[in-house]
Amino acid sequence: MKIKIIPDLEGFSGTILIPIFENEEVDRNTVILENTSVPSTLFSGKKDSTYAFQYKNNLCLAIGLGKQADYKTIKTIFRRVATKQQDLLNEDVAIVISENFSATQVEAIISGLLLGTYNLGHYKKEQKNHAFLNPNFILNIVTTLNFKLAAERGIKIAHAQLANFHLVDLPPNTVTPKYLANWAIEKGKQYGFDVVVLGHEDAKIAGLGAFLAVGKGSEQEPQFVIMKYVPKNAIQPLKHVGLVGKGITFDTGGLNIKTAGMLHMKCDMAGGAAVFGAMQLIADLQLPIKVTAIVPCAENAVDAKSFLPSDVIKSYSGHSIEIIDTDAEGRLILADALSYMIKNFNPEYLIDIATLTGSSVGTFGYECGALFTNNSKIAEQLQVNGDAIGERLWQLPLWDCYKSDIQSDIADVKNYSGKAVAGAISAAKFLEYFTNEHPAWAHLDIAGVAFGDDEFAKSKHATGYGVHLLTLFVENL
Numbered sequence: 001m002k003i004k005i006i007p008d009l010e011g012f013s014g015t016i017l018i019p020i021f022e023n024e025e026v027d028r029n030t031v032i033l034e035n036t037s038v039p040s041t042l043f044s045g046k047k048d049s050t051y052a053f054q055y056k057n058n059l060c061l062a063i064g065l066g067k068q069a070d071y072k073t074i075k076t077i078f079r080r081v082a083t084k085q086q087d088l089l090n091e092d093v094a095i096v097i098s099e100n101f102s103a104t105q106v107e108a109i110i111s112g113l114l115l116g117t118y119n120l121g122h123y124k125k126e127q128k129n130h131a132f133l134n135p136n137f138i139l140n141i142v143t144t145l146n147f148k149l150a151a152e153r154g155i156k157i158a159h160a161q162l163a164n165f166h167l168v169d170l171p172p173n174t175v176t177p178k179y180l181a182n183w184a185i186e187k188g189k190q191y192g193f194d195v196v197v198l199g200h201e202d203a204k205i206a207g208l209g210a211f212l213a214v215g216k217g218s219e220q221e222p223q224f225v226i227m228k229y230v231p232k233n234a235i236q237p238l239k240h241v242g243l244v245g246k247g248i249t250f251d252t253g254g255l256n257i258k259t260a261g262m263l264h265m266k267c268d269m270a271g272g273a274a275v276f277g278a279m280q281l282i283a284d285l286q287l288p289i290k291v292t293a294i295v296p297c298a299e300n301a302v303d304a305k306s307f308l309p310s311d312v313i314k315s316y317s318g319h320s321i322e323i324i325d326t327d328a329e330g331r332l333i334l335a336d337a338l339s340y341m342i343k344n345f346n347p348e349y350l351i352d353i354a355t356l357t358g359s360s361v362g363t364f365g366y367e368c369g370a371l372f373t374n375n376s377k378i379a380e381q382l383q384v385n386g387d388a389i390g391e392r393l394w395q396l397p398l399w400d401c402y403k404s405d406i407q408s409d410i411a412d413v414k415n416y417s418g419k420a421v422a423g424a425i426s427a428a429k430f431l432e433y434f435t436n437e438h439p440a441w442a443h444l445d446i447a448g449v450a451f452g453d454d455e456f457a458k459s460k461h462a463t464g465y466g467v468h469l470l471t472l473f474v475e476n477l
């Protein structure tokens with residue numbers, strides 16, 4: 001999709017989209033389009049209402065946004081329009097944006113329209129490609145204001161989120177650790193970031209013992225994916241952010257095999273997919289910040305070679321870990337990724353993101369991610385950026401009274417308390433143990449928000465959570 005700004009509809013023919021706020025100061029009976037009226041009894045701009053009419057042989061669709069609409073609401077409304085009205089959008093398309101819109105709202109509109117192209121039927125015989133996906137498709141924006149940059153930014157955000165949707169929704173026999181590593185190498189070349197991948201041998205030489213223990217029972221070779229983005233021509237000194245994402249391509253639970261919810265465990269690399277999408281977007285937007293990212297990718301499988309409950313393993317940091325439960329595998333691969341990040345790259349800010357615990361879903365349901373940090377400034381920065389785009393976070397404590405949950409008799413630390421309480425907190429305490437008291441570390445547990453139900457499909461699927469949030473956090477530092 002490409003954007004073209006046009007001052008009016010002179011000479012245009014095709015489908016015309018007209019988003020309207022309920023309180024917009026337009027007399028809908030007479031204005032909107034020259035000589036054409038929209039009777040306010042039929043359409044008043046109420047949220048979730050639409051009104052179709054003809055204007056000079058063009059089909060017009062007025063789209064109600066309600067009195068005021070937040071970023072996510074606007075984006076969802078336009079995703080719905082692009083999905084449901086696909087057949088109307090094969091023509092030339094124009095969207096009329098009045099001066100009541102802000103640049104951010106235009107970004108949300110365009111982003112939503114492009115997300116509406118997403119179709120979960122990746123393996124169906126019949127593929128119906130959406131017109132918007134044609135790179136030469138021109139979306140005309142009718143406006144007297146300069147919204148080109150905002151619209152183009154909306155396109156870049158949607159492309160990164162669509163990449164996340166594919167990575168999370170494609171099945172685990174396609175999205176293996178190797179697939180993720182190849183994705184990163186390819187996108188690194190395309191968007192401009194460096195990628196280094198440690199396979200089994202290199203990870204062994206490096207001493208990534210906790211990471212390798214998790215992948216032991218799988219046919220799929222684990223891949224420790226390291227990405228580095230350094231902005232070109234940026235003013236020194238650069239801020240440096242470290243991102244770490246959980247990349248478990250499927251979580252059977254291991255020998256502590258899951259008795260519930262296994263079907264959805266292809267989503268267990270959604271934290272990694274948020275980091276992958278964010279790297280694409282950060283590089284695409286050429287943000288003036290240095291970003292180093294690690295996504296440890298492995299499959300937690302059941303096999304004679306699987307690691308065992310009661311094994312003691314040696315992590316990259318040198319700390320020994322007693323395995324209480326092989327289903328608490330995410331924290332093991334993240335422990336090694338966090339220590340590796342700190343030891344080798346020492347970023348000023350460090351954020352990890354993971355579908356880490358069922359406990360966080362029990363606490364917050366599907367509405368917000370759980371946030372853990374000892375740094376109140378980055379807690380606020382993460383929450384403010386998340387609120388702006390509808391990717392919410394709420395903080396839980398990291399008090400030292402929870403430390404006893406991970407104290408082991410045989411090793412330096414254990415991977416699970418063995419108690420069915422405070423699961424998200426004790427997992428965060430475990431990660432904290434491997435962060436060397438990093439002053440600006442935050443952990444986001446996104447098990448409830450990365451994959452879910454909505455109006456766009458019958459089964460659970462990726463939400464894209466984290467791609468935009470991590471990017472905004474980096475951008476607004």
Ligand code: BES
Nearest residue numbers: 251325327328355356357358359416447
């Ligand atoms: N991948 C799961 C967490 C999860 C749950 C992700 C629901 C997405 C949706 C994680 O590896 C896990 O199995 N956690 C266990 C830990 C327990 C065994 C200590 C959990 O939370 O039940």
Ligand code: ZN
Nearest residue numbers: 251327328329
């Ligand atoms: Zn697990």
Ligand code: ZN
Nearest residue numbers: 248251268330
């Ligand atoms: Zn898991």
